[in-house]
Amino acid sequence: MSDKAIDKLTAKEAAGELERLAAEIARHDKLYHGKDAPEISDAEYDKLRNRNNAIEARFPDLVREDSPTLRVGSAPTEKFGKVRHAVPMLSLDNAFDADDARSFVQRVQRFLNLGTPPIITAEPKIDGLSASLRYENGKFVQGATRGDGREGEDVTANLRTIGDIPHTIKGAPAVLEVRGEVYMEKAAFAKMNAKFEAEGKKTYVNPRNSAAGVLRQLDAKVTATWPLKFFAHGWGELSEPLADTQFDSVQRLAKLGFPLAGIKRAKNAEELLAIYESILAGREKFAYEIDGVVYKVDSLALQQRLGFVSRSPRWAIAHKFAAEQQQTILEGIDIQVGRTGSLTPVGRLKPVFVGGVTVTNVTLHNADYIRSVGADGGPIRGGKDLRVGDTVTVQRAGDVIPQIVDVLDDDAHKRRRRFDFPKKCPVCGSHVARELEPGEEGVIARCTGGLNCPAQAVERLIHFVARRALDIEGLGSKQIEEFYELGWVKEPADIFRLGEHRDELTTREGYGEKSVTNLLASIDARREPEFARFLYGLGIRDIGETTAGVIARRFESWGAFEAAMKAAVKARPGEAYEALERVPGVGGGARAALLTAAPALKASAYLFDAGDAPKIKGVTHKAWDGLIGAFGTMPEAIAAIKAAAKQAPGEDFLELERVDGVGPVAADHLVDFFSEPHNTDALKRLLKHVTPQDQPRAATSSKVAGLTIVFTGTLEKMTRDEAKARAISLGAKVSGSVSAKTNLVVAGPGAGSKLAEAEKHGVKVIDEDAWIELSR
Missing domain, CATH: 1.10.150.20 (5' to 3' exonuclease, C-terminal subdomain)
Incomplete structure (x- = not known):
């Protein structure tokens, strides 16, 4: 198989070949880096890697987690002990331009309900490998990589070889976890590469990947021979605070002996951007690679109020430098069929080195994207479509995701054949349906098989x-x-x-x-899997890890969740109601008014146009025009309204939709899944072998744990977003609307219909001051 032409390989053969290559290359990496005893020449080694890269380029969906393209000379991770981070090492959201940076400042200010922006720090973003150093009573006791953010690899012995990392410190808290980046200076990297080249050994691509590979060597003596360095930029677990602000805290780390990359304070977005431009202008003068600037809210008290969303903090963001661009050839367009049936086109590129890596393929999103139609329905790439053989400009957005940003529109492009998106699934031959309307998320092609x-x-x-x-x-x-x-x-x-x-x-x-x-x-x-993992594993559309976690915290046990889904299926809206939802000009308020008035409407009383429409508060002439346009005549529109009223969603469906973090789209897909007999039958068979664990109740000692809370009106001392985040952190469940199952309504000035609903259902209502006291 190792000699078979790549374009002749089947998918099964390619998978087997990638497995063989991953194992063989890993063995040679271990011999070379761990034992300094290579068995093959660099040319033979490069041949193995080139074959692996070429197969991955043709079969991008077969790229393995242990692929050689995803590591540089590193030993298998299972050889290291695992370290559970006491405080998760989360990643940062990215800003790619000045508007993104301004939006970050505005979001923070709005979330905190501040009259002026808070002080925000700015520091260079080192292109290195994240590491955490744990000190107990002043002694360095453990070092770990970030790993998946919750569990990393124990690389203590290797970190001890880095001169910037002190083995003992004085004047620190009893427990101190220092977070930072392991990196290699550009000059040192070039010197090492020149030495390897002179010795006929393999050279490395960039300082960051080299540092990552070296830090994860099994033999710390090998790590010690490399010029690795360390910058501190934060902390994890602490037995006591370092200071009250981000700036003062890292300055204290500097006094304890940890190097810093430099940090400045800014009063507003424009000052942040001025610091960004200054760092960008001097980028080449830095001794090490940087790929952006990190902004952090300075006050630690405000950081705590802001909290986290999904896998990143609300109080920090990485403003990345503009991506490097290169030109290459679009050599082919392949269609991948995903687990939900979506057909995703993938562009095969002539390999090109851009943004520090060799790019061989790029996601082309959907048929509209290939035709040069953007998600908003407008033209992209100047209206130039993509055709096999085109010369294209490629960049890595945020130096991570490859994307095509332009096409050379020449005579050769015009002579090439336009790409025809398949109408049948390339795997099973089933019909391909197009979902969603242009101007939303773009049109998705999905196999109906x-x-x-x-x-x-x-x-x-x-x-x-x-x-x-x-x-x-x-x-x-x-x-x-x-x-x-x-x-x-x-x-x-x-x-x-x-x-x-x-x-x-x-x-x-x-x-x-x-x-x-x-x-x-x-x-x-x-x-006995965790509730959220099990739900996520079912692969229900729009139920990602975050939403699965929200649902697990809301229902707490699988039995309660299944019961709620069965009830929601029975209470789901019918086709007539969904048809009313799609009518242009009829929003939620008008729809509710129409459904309330529906029993009293008589189709025979209105024979003409919208000028003869029933007088219903909240329903405008524009809404009636939309109804007549959708259903034909006024009598037909009224008949459709009456039918929709009979098929309106019941309380059990609305209760699911109200769960903060679920919403109507995810609720629809959950109900779609649980309404299909083949899904529920398969789930019954699965549950004979598997018992999902109950979700641990968060903050059970708080006064609001387990309560379902609705926030309405204008809160003056905190924003509603902050209040919701606080409630969830205390173990409460937050809903978007009031029902009989609501336990508490927190109402500020301007509370309207939700307050009336609370009175109707006899739900307790408190003001913001009472909420602050309750949530202490």
Whole structure:
């Protein structure tokens, strides 16, 4: 197989070849970096990596988690001990231009309900590897990589070799975790590369990847030979605060002996941008690579109020430098079928080095994007479509995501054939439907084959066992595809019945008695998954990790959630109601007024146009024009309204939709999933083998834990966003509207219909001062 032409490989053969190459390259990396005893020449090594890169370029959906393209000379991560971060090491949201930076300042000011912007710090963003250093009673006791943000690798011995990192410190809190970046200066990197080149050894791509690979060497003696350095920029767990502000806290770290990259304060967005421009102008003069400027709210008290959203803090953002651009050739357009049936076009590029890496493929989003139509329906790339063979300009947005930003519009481009988006699924041949309207998220092409489409079935299973879902070790895409083709695993429940095939499995190539035992043990270890992981693993559209977590905290047990879903399915809106929702000019208020008035409306009384329309408060002539345009005549419009009233969503559906963080789109997709018999049948079979754990109730000692709270009106001492975040952090459930299940309404000035609903249902109402006291 290793000699077979890449363009002749099937997907199955390519997956097998990538597995072989990953293992072989990792072995040679270990020999070269860990033992300094290479078995092959650099040319032979480069041949292996080039073949791996070329296969990944042709099959971008087969890129492995252990792909050589995702690491530089690093040993397998399982060789290091794991470190659970006491305080998660979260990533930062990105700003890509001045408007994004201004928006960040405005969001912070609005969230905190401040009259003027708070003081914000600015510091260079080092292009290095994040690390956490733990000190206890002044002694360096443990060092770790960021890993997935919650669990990293124990690289204490390697970090001890870095001269910038003190082994002992005086005057620090009893427990101090210093956070920062391990990096290599540009001159030192160039010197090391020149030395390797002179010795005939492999050279490295950039300082950041080199530092990452070296820090994760199994032998700390190897790490010690490299000129690694460290900058501090923050902290994790503390036994006592360092100071009251970000600026003063990092200055204290500097006094304790930790190097800083430099930090300044700004009073507003324009001062921040002036610092950004100053750092950008001097970028080349820095001794190390930087890729932007990090902004952080200075006051630690305000940081605490701002809190976090998903995987990043609200109080910080990384303003990235503009992406480097290069030209290359669009050599092909392939169609990938995702686990939800979406057809995603992927552009195959002639390999080009841009933004520090070699880019070989790029996502082309959808058919409209290829035709040069943007998400808002307007033209992109100057109205130039993409055609195979075009010369294109490529950049990496934020130095991360490759994208095509322009096309050379020449005579050759005009002679090339336009790309025809497939009307049938390239995997199963089913009809391809187009979903959503232009001007929203763009038109999505989706295979209608569902679970009958092998691409979707396999991808759903791969998603189910993935690290962020059930995280079943030893069961990756290759194994899922193999077991699917054998007929052993067609749905998630089959994974937990794999033991029935133990004897057959041990006879297959690559499976010994020990590996089979380990695999089955890994599966058994996931029979009681976390609620949120289990829900996320089901692959329901729009139910990502964050939304799954919101739902788990809201319902707390799988049984309660399933019961709520069954009730929501029965209470879901009918087609007539959904038709009314789509009428232009009829918003939520007008729709509610129409449904309330529907029983008294008589179609025969209105025979003409909108000028003869019923007088209903909240329903304008524009709304009636929209209704007549949608349904034909006034009698037909009134008939449609009366039908919609009978098919309006019931309270159980509305209760799901009201959950803060769920909303109507996710609620619709949850109900779609639980209303399909093949889904619920498969789920019943799965639950015979798996028992999701109850979600631990957060902050159970607080006075509001477990309560369902609605905020309405204008809050004067904090914004509603901040109040909601505070309520959730205390274990409460936040809803968007009032119902009989609401426990408490917090009302500020201007509270309207929600206050009336609270009185109707007998729900307790308090003001903002009472809420602040209650939530202390």
